[in-house]
Amino acid sequence: MHMKSTIIKVAGTALLLAGMGGLLLAFASTPEIDGASAGNALALLGGAVLLIRSRKK
Amino acid sequence: MLVDSVQVGTISPPTTEPQPLWRIAGLAGLLAAELLVISARTPHIALQDVPGLPGLVFSLGTWKVRILVTLAIISLLVWQSRGKRNLGRLSEWPVGTGIAWRWLLAHLAVILLFAGLTSLLFENRLQGLAADILVVGWVAAGAAAVVLAACAFLPAAFWRALLRGTGDVWAYVLVLGVGACVLAAYATPIWNPLAHWTLMLAWMLLRPFVPGLSADPSSMIFGTHAFSVQVAPACSGYEGIGLILAFTAGWLWFFRREWRFPRALLLIPLGVAAMWVFNAMRVAALVLIGVAGAPGIALQGFHSHAGWIAFNVVALGTCLAARRISWLTTAGSVGTWPAERSEPNPAERSEPNPIAPYLMPFLAILAAGMLAGATSNGFEWLYVLRVAAAGAALWYFRDSYRTLDWRVGWPAVALGGLVFVIWIGLEPLAGSVRTGEPSALAHASALARMAWLAVRVLGAVITVPIAEELAFRGFLLRRLVSADFESVAWRAFAWAPFLISSIGFGLMHGDRWLAGTMAGMIYAFAMLRRGRIGEAAAAHAVTNALLAIYVLATGNWQLW
Numbered sequence: 001m002h003m004k005s006t007i008i009k010v011a012g013t014a015l016l017l018a019g020m021g022g023l024l025l026a027f028a029s030t031p032e033i034d035g036a037s038a039g040n041a042l043a044l045l046g047g048a049v050l051l052i053r054s055r056k057k
Numbered sequence: 058m059l060v061d062s063v064q065v066g067t068i069s070p071p072t073t074e075p076q077p078l079w080r081i082a083g084l085a086g087l088l089a090a091e092l093l094v095i096s097a098r099t100p101h102i103a104l105q106d107v108p109g110l111p112g113l114v115f116s117l118g119t120w121k122v123r124i125l126v127t128l129a130i131i132s133l134l135v136w137q138s139r140g141k142r143n144l145g146r147l148s149e150w151p152v153g154t155g156i157a158w159r160w161l162l163a164h165l166a167v168i169l170l171f172a173g174l175t176s177l178l179f180e181n182r183l184q185g186l187a188a189d190i191l192v193v194g195w196v197a198a199g200a201a202a203v204v205l206a207a208c209a210f211l212p213a214a215f216w217r218a219l220l221r222g223t224g225d226v227w228a229y230v231l232v233l234g235v236g237a238c239v240l241a242a243y244a245t246p247i248w249n250p251l252a253h254w255t256l257m258l259a260w261m262l263l264r265p266f267v268p269g270l271s272a273d274p275s276s277m278i279f280g281t282h283a284f285s286v287q288v289a290p291a292c293s294g295y296e297g298i299g300l301i302l303a304f305t306a307g308w309l310w311f312f313r314r315e316w317r318f319p320r321a322l323l324l325i326p327l328g329v330a331a332m333w334v335f336n337a338m339r340v341a342a343l344v345l346i347g348v349a350g351a352p353g354i355a356l357q358g359f360h361s362h363a364g365w366i367a368f369n370v371v372a373l374g375t376c377l378a379a380r381r382i383s384w385l386t387t388a389g390s391v392g393t394w395p396a397e398r399s400e401p402n403p404a405e406r407s408e409p410n411p412i413a414p415y416l417m418p419f420l421a422i423l424a425a426g427m428l429a430g431a432t433s434n435g436f437e438w439l440y441v442l443r444v445a446a447a448g449a450a451l452w453y454f455r456d457s458y459r460t461l462d463w464r465v466g467w468p469a470v471a472l473g474g475l476v477f478v479i480w481i482g483l484e485p486l487a488g489s490v491r492t493g494e495p496s497a498l499a500h501a502s503a504l505a506r507m508a509w510l511a512v513r514v515l516g517a518v519i520t521v522p523i524a525e526e527l528a529f530r531g532f533l534l535r536r537l538v539s540a541d542f543e544s545v546a547w548r549a550f551a552w553a554p555f556l557i558s559s560i561g562f563g564l565m566h567g568d569r570w571l572a573g574t575m576a577g578m579i580y581a582f583a584m585l586r587r588g589r590i591g592e593a594a595a596a597h598a599v600t601n602a603l604l605a606i607y608v609l610a611t612g613n614w615q616l617w
Contacts, residue, residue: 037361037362037365037427037430038365039564039565039567040365040423040426040427040565041365041366041368041369041423041427043565044369044420044424044427045304045368045369045372047416047419047420047423047528048369048373048420050412050416051410051412051413051416051420052373052376052377052380054410054411054412054413
């Protein structure tokens with residue numbers, strides 16, 4: 001049980017590490033991802049995720 | 058007074074004791090303002106290529122936003138699962154009397170020293186031992202200023218309790234933050250090989266359709282005699298891969314109880330692979346558009362918008378598809394949406410999504426804007442797409458809006474005018490350059506010009522205000538008060554939702570974030586005053602109408 005808990009913690013940490021590493025990469029200044037459109041694109045994604053997750057109470 | 062006239066069930070009863078979180082917010086505000094003033098006068102680039110510690114300061118400076126954002130996100134994630142209870146207890150900490158003014162004066166003295174050292178360091182390109190000593194003193198002064206300000210706003214005992222209460226979370230956050238930075242830094246060398254494979258895949262995708270197509274791996278030039286592009290290492294799809302990595306990892310982490318691990322981790326490589334393929338398709342489509350005779354669209358609108366479109370498609374496609382694969386999910390847990398539950402209830406299938414009427418018009422504008430931008434050659438001729446998309450969404454959900462209060466009073470008109478004055482007044486802070494009428498529009502036929510202007514004004518005055526007010530005031534402001542946002546009264550006021558929804562609205566306006574935030578607060582006030590969404594939409598419409606008149610009368614087209 002303890003072993004399983006440790007594995008889950010390590011996997012969770014690795015997951016966070018991968019995600020944050022990805023985020024840092026995404027901040028690199030490259031033309032394929034236009035910074036000026038970032039707000040709109042992320043708002044669209046966030047809104048769509050909210051729609052997917054929402055439910056009738 | 059607004060606060061006296063509304064109630065929010067989730068907010069603690071008023072207390073005369075100052076809350077620690079308010080003190081922390083004040084501390085953060087003071088430090089941010091000081092940093093803004095000092096950094097605005099700092100020529101950071103001056104330290105580029107300077108050897109020793111000043112050069113290190115420059116290198117870290119280029120990463121500072123990334124490091125801060127990363128640390129902030131990791132802190133939120135970790136505290137969300139580990140430190141929330143302790144932070145809850147700390148929010149009840151007895152702050153004591155007022156701010157410790159002696160500590161604050163000491164802070165101000167040290168921050169002046171820090172500003173002087175900043176000027177000395179960044180404006181003189183010093184080198185050698187003296188420069189290294191200066192850097193050490195500069196860092197020490199900055200750290201001392203932060204500690205003194207922290208002790209001025211809250212007693213040292215509070216900070217000790219905060220450190221103890223959050224246990225090893227601090228170390229965890231730091232290790233993860235530094236690890237993520239190292240990972241990102243050392244991943245850079247694989248840009249070149251990735252760009253090579255991107256080029257090859259794009260060539261394979263396009264070869265059957267475009268005669269005379271060539272792809273030179275040495276120069277990375279891809280295209281035909283008529284139109285070609287150079288695929289730079291940065292165009293390898295790296296940024297999109299980074300974004301999808303962050304999105305997928307965040308999705309799995311937040312909803313970890315809904316996934317079967319370790320098999321759900323497969324979503325990460327699958328998402329990355331899909332993003333890379335989409336990026337190759339983006340490069341191929343760019344060349345195809347150029348070869349087809351629209352190089353302007355290929356190199357301008359499509360080039361800058363297609364990356365975000367691909368990211369959104371892959372991110373949403375991945376999470377939508379994965380939620381429907383029972384092999385990846387724990388039984389019955391995924392699918393808060395009735396149609397996705399393991400044992401669907403036929404009666405619930407017909408239940409409408411409660412947030413769709415509030416969000417869909419706004420999301421339709423965003424999606425249509427991305428498509429219109431991707432097909433533009435520097436001027437958005439297809440602005441009509443935004444109006445049509447929002448109009449269609451508003452029409453589709455028209456029955457839901459009948460229950461909302463759309464009545465409007467004169468104060469809303471005055472508030473809209475106030476926002477217009479603030480918007481114009483703050484324009485110099487946005488750093489925009491005055492631009493005249495776009496040449497594409499100026500040289501168009503009179504009919505086309507008038508039609509485009511009519512649609513642009515229609516969008517600004519009708520569809521955009523309604524869609525944005527439904528999303529930010531009708532939904533987000535109330536959703537931040539309670540997850541069951543439909544039960545939140547339209548006049549319910551709480552500071553955090555009021556500020557967060559307004560800042561979110563402000564950030565949507567890019568360089569005009571400050572004016573946008575103030576506008577968001579005023580529109581929220583307009584709605585909360587009488588509990589009518591119509592007041593906010595009308596105020597917003599008045600602002601946009603005045604802006605349209607101002608743009609057309611003065612030629613300040615940068616405001617559009």
